[in-house]
Amino acid sequence: MINLTINGKQIEVEDGTTVLNAARQNYIKIPTLCDHPNLTPYGGCRLCVVEVKGMRVPIASCTLPASNGMVIETETDSLKKSRNVILSLLFSERNHFCPFCQVSGGDCELQNAAYDEHMTHWPMQPQWTNFPVDTSHPFFILDNNRCILCRRCIRACAEMSGNFTLGVEERGSATIVVADTNVPLGESTCVSCGSCVQVCPTGALIDRQSAYLGHAKDMTITRSVCRGCSLGCGIIIHTRDNRIVKITGDYENKNAGTLCETGRYKTLDEKRTCLTTPMKRVAGQLTATSWDDALTTLAQNLIPLKGNIAALASTRLSVESLSAFKSIFVDGLGSNMVTSIEEGRPTALQAKYAEAKHESIEGKLDTLRTADCVLLIGADLTTTHEVASFYIKRNMPKGTRLIIVDPHENGMDDLANINLKPKAGSDEAVFNALEAAVIKAGLARTDSKTSKVTLEDAIAICGLSEEDVTDAAHMLAEAVAPVIVYGKGITTSSEVSVMEATLRVAKLIGASDVERKGILSIKGEANSLAAAQLGLDEQLEVKHEAVYVAVGDDYVAKRLVEKLEKVPYLVVQASYESALTERADLILPVNIWAEEAGHMLNTEGRLQFAEAALTAPEGVRSNLDVLNEVAKQLGVTVNDDWRTALTKRTSVVELELESNAS
Amino acid sequence: MTKPKISSDWMAGCSGCHMSLLDIDERLLEIAELADIRATPITDLKEPDESGVDVGILEGGINNSSNEEVAHRMRSRCKVLVAFGDCAVFGGVPALRNMCGTQAALQRAYVDIESNDASGKIPNDPELALMSNMRAIHEVVDVDLHVPGCPPDPDVIYYVLKELAQGRMPEIKDENLHWH
Numbered sequence: 001m002i003n004l005t006i007n008g009k010q011i012e013v014e015d016g017t018t019v020l021n022a023a024r025q026n027y028i029k030i031p032t033l034c035d036h037p038n039l040t041p042y043g044g045c046r047l048c049v050v051e052v053k054g055m056r057v058p059i060a061s062c063t064l065p066a067s068n069g070m071v072i073e074t075e076t077d078s079l080k081k082s083r084n085v086i087l088s089l090l091f092s093e094r095n096h097f098c099p100f101c102q103v104s105g106g107d108c109e110l111q112n113a114a115y116d117e118h119m120t121h122w123p124m125q126p127q128w129t130n131f132p133v134d135t136s137h138p139f140f141i142l143d144n145n146r147c148i149l150c151r152r153c154i155r156a157c158a159e160m161s162g163n164f165t166l167g168v169e170e171r172g173s174a175t176i177v178v179a180d181t182n183v184p185l186g187e188s189t190c191v192s193c194g195s196c197v198q199v200c201p202t203g204a205l206i207d208r209q210s211a212y213l214g215h216a217k218d219m220t221i222t223r224s225v226c227r228g229c230s231l232g233c234g235i236i237i238h239t240r241d242n243r244i245v246k247i248t249g250d251y252e253n254k255n256a257g258t259l260c261e262t263g264r265y266k267t268l269d270e271k272r273t274c275l276t277t278p279m280k281r282v283a284g285q286l287t288a289t290s291w292d293d294a295l296t297t298l299a300q301n302l303i304p305l306k307g308n309i310a311a312l313a314s315t316r317l318s319v320e321s322l323s324a325f326k327s328i329f330v331d332g333l334g335s336n337m338v339t340s341i342e343e344g345r346p347t348a349l350q351a352k353y354a355e356a357k358h359e360s361i362e363g364k365l366d367t368l369r370t371a372d373c374v375l376l377i378g379a380d381l382t383t384t385h386e387v388a389s390f391y392i393k394r395n396m397p398k399g400t401r402l403i404i405v406d407p408h409e410n411g412m413d414d415l416a417n418i419n420l421k422p423k424a425g426s427d428e429a430v431f432n433a434l435e436a437a438v439i440k441a442g443l444a445r446t447d448s449k450t451s452k453v454t455l456e457d458a459i460a461i462c463g464l465s466e467e468d469v470t471d472a473a474h475m476l477a478e479a480v481a482p483v484i485v486y487g488k489g490i491t492t493s494s495e496v497s498v499m500e501a502t503l504r505v506a507k508l509i510g511a512s513d514v515e516r517k518g519i520l521s522i523k524g525e526a527n528s529l530a531a532a533q534l535g536l537d538e539q540l541e542v543k544h545e546a547v548y549v550a551v552g553d554d555y556v557a558k559r560l561v562e563k564l565e566k567v568p569y570l571v572v573q574a575s576y577e578s579a580l581t582e583r584a585d586l587i588l589p590v591n592i593w594a595e596e597a598g599h600m601l602n603t604e605g606r607l608q609f610a611e612a613a614l615t616a617p618e619g620v621r622s623n624l625d626v627l628n629e630v631a632k633q634l635g636v637t638v639n640d641d642w643r644t645a646l647t648k649r650t651s652v653v654e655l656e657l658e659s660n661a662s
Numbered sequence: 663m664t665k666p667k668i669s670s671d672w673m674a675g676c677s678g679c680h681m682s683l684l685d686i687d688e689r690l691l692e693i694a695e696l697a698d699i700r701a702t703p704i705t706d707l708k709e710p711d712e713s714g715v716d717v718g719i720l721e722g723g724i725n726n727s728s729n730e731e732v733a734h735r736m737r738s739r740c741k742v743l744v745a746f747g748d749c750a751v752f753g754g755v756p757a758l759r760n761m762c763g764t765q766a767a768l769q770r771a772y773v774d775i776e777s778n779d780a781s782g783k784i785p786n787d788p789e790l791a792l793m794s795n796m797r798a799i800h801e802v803v804d805v806d807l808h809v810p811g812c813p814p815d816p817d818v819i820y821y822v823l824k825e826l827a828q829g830r831m832p833e834i835k836d837e838n839l840h841w842h
Contacts, residue, residue, distance in 0.1 A: 098841040099748055099755065099812035105842055118835040120808035121751045125801060128760040 162393025318598020332636025344537025378489015382411025675722025
């Protein structure tokens with residue numbers, strides 16, 4: 001521990017704490033601009049200067065480590081004067097005229113800092129130079145005229161998304177923020193995660209969608225969970241008048257503020273038409289009807305078909321809804337075909353394996369943070385689980401190696417240290433080859449002396465060269481903390497032997513042992529794991545007289561619509577019009593994600609409560625309400641103990657069912 | 663004790679600050695009780711008394727020789743000079759033209775603008791004031807008090823006038839400090 005004095009107050013902080021953070025921990029406010037709690041200190045703006053006894057000049061506190069016996073002053077007249085000059089210099093550099101700026105009036109950290117110093121004017125006038133404005137990006141605008149060169153955006157691009165698109169060009173007061181080698185943002189390597197916009201302290205980076213729709217003080221804030229994929233990133237939903245103005249990353253959650261394009265922007269770019277009233281097919285035409293009539297019609301049509309009904313649910317539904325769904329159709333009606341619209345493609349194989357072995361084989365996403373070598377097999381994280389790709393990418397400059405095994409094009413191809421393109425469907429052979437190569441190189445961490453298949457045989461099946469496989473084996477086995485990330489490429493296989501091969505390699509290279517579980521699967525949609533735990537992971541075969549599809553606000557794959565084309569009676573519980581609702585005989589309109597609360601179980605088994613941020617339009621009910629109503633109509637009881645239901649089956653990853661809310 | 667004399671004038675601005683001043687509504691009578699309101703753009707008297715006033719208030723910045731004259735006249739005739747509103751304090755909206763230069767701004771406004779026909783030309787009457795870069799008042803004459811805002815809030819204006827009318831210097835901070 002370190003003892004120091006700030007403004008006469010004796011303070012004790014942990015080793016390595018900066019003076020700025022020491023002050024913060026003790027409720028002493030030091031103004032800052034370039035500093036951001038989630039980014040590496042940079043010391044660029046100098047606004048946080050403090051006086052340290054014995055030192056000749058004021059020093060930036062954000063980059064100054066606290067040391068024993070330091071005596072620090074933060075509010076002397078001389079410091080106040082310094083801060084005033086620093087702010088004056090910042091204002092004099094560019095166009096910081098507040099009346100025509102989006103963030104003026106509470107959301108601008110530069111303006112707030114000036115207010116805090118009681119600045120009524122700029123002692124130095126601006127130098128009237130025009131800087132470029134980049135409006136080429138679909139989601140945000142970069143206005144260098146509002147920029148104070150704090151480089152938060154650049155650090156966010158590197159440290160949060162690991163994308164390294166943003167940087168600076170020129171020097172001194174001519175410095176500008178640019179994308180790549182000064183290409184328009186819209187044509188750059190930007191992946192539209194929006195972290196730069198979230199951390200910008202001024203109006204230099206503004207969101208197209210939320211611009212001029214109000215300031216933080218006008219918004220209602222809801223802490224929730226992103227339902228874009230199974231990672232379950234924490235989001236903050238900013239609403240005004242029952243409309244979502246923007247979504248930002250939650251710094252308090254595991255994702256520490258990072259989101260991807262899907263979570264931050266695409267979710268709000270909704271083009272589908274909402275369903276607002278129940279509809280039933282009368283004389284071949286879908287006709288609006290009342291809830292009472294819709295539910296009576298449902299009962300009339302389904303009760304006689306009991307035992308001949310298949311049911312499908314979206315894996316975006318809450319755990320509560322999925323559990324009620326299962327309770328109705330499996331326990332209540334005894335249907336033999338109750339599954340999810342993912343049909344277990346991203347989860348069934350490993351779930352089956354874990355259940356058979358009674359062992360949770362997978363680790364947590366945190367292992368990616370410390371991984372020094374990642375084997376990414378059969379998974380394109382950039383298209384489906386992008387934040388996980390950020391976790392890998394941002395560690396690569398620190399030396400983390402990436403090995404990609406994917407027969408198809410992969411969004412991370414350019415970053416791979418070793419890129420293996422085996423024959424499609426030969427993942428087991430790839431693992432067998434790796435196993436043989438590791439043993440042959442004498443790098444095995446276990447006592448294994450022989451591989452299941454010889455290197456030559458395995459290579460012949462997967463079509464890779466011995467040299468490539470040997471290189472990959474060396475890279476993996478020589479790593480201190482290797483991690484294997486697998487996706488649909490593996491899980492769509494029906495052979496449990498693929499899982500066995502995966503685990504053999506994991507053990508062999510030390511990715512998975514008693515202390516560490518460096519093996520993860522990314523699974524599918526938000527509640528993919530919950531659906532698997534509830535057993536909703538069978539492949540769909542429709543030979544039934546009726547099918548009930550609880551699709552919620554999810555998209556429906558073409559192959560599913562085709563499979564359901566000929567069903568005699570189709571009930572669809574959905575939020576949006578789709579090819580499926582067009583075919584439906586009965587439509588029950590339900591809330592979209594932001595309109596209903598519920599628990600989500602992410603890919604690493606972490607249960608989180610997602611709050612509702614919007615009030616649904618009249619006539620539209622929550623998924624859970626509708627399911628409960630359906631149960632009542634069909635005369636079955638719903639078991640609402642979903643926690644127990646989730647744990648009936650050994651999970652592929654240890655479940656943490658202590659959620660953040662109840 | 664005689665009531666302090668207050669005078670105001672406007673330069674390169676939109677007169678919105680004076681509109682905001684009128685927005686203090688019936689509280690204007692209170693100010694009139696406390697102070698002697700002399701020449702303003704909205705009273706009959708058009709120039710501050712040669713004998714001097716206690717408080718001079720200037721809206722707008724300085725972007726030509728005429729404004730410069732107004733500023734110097736007010737400065738020489740008042741004890742406390744108030745820069746009133748964002749144009750007076752920072753340069754405000756008219757200062758945008760500094761980014762492209764006065765000539766380019768004139769060309770755009772009088773010749774190239776879409777609503778013009780081919781006869782558009784830049785006014786060049788020798789009696790017109792000479793154009794300059796837009797400047798905040800403190801770049802031309804000393805200012806004693808800056809009241810930013812676009813326009814300043816009526817409550818802020820009321821507070822400022824009430825304090826000045828009673829011989830005190832207002833403190834522009836916290837809820838009274840707005841730059842927009």
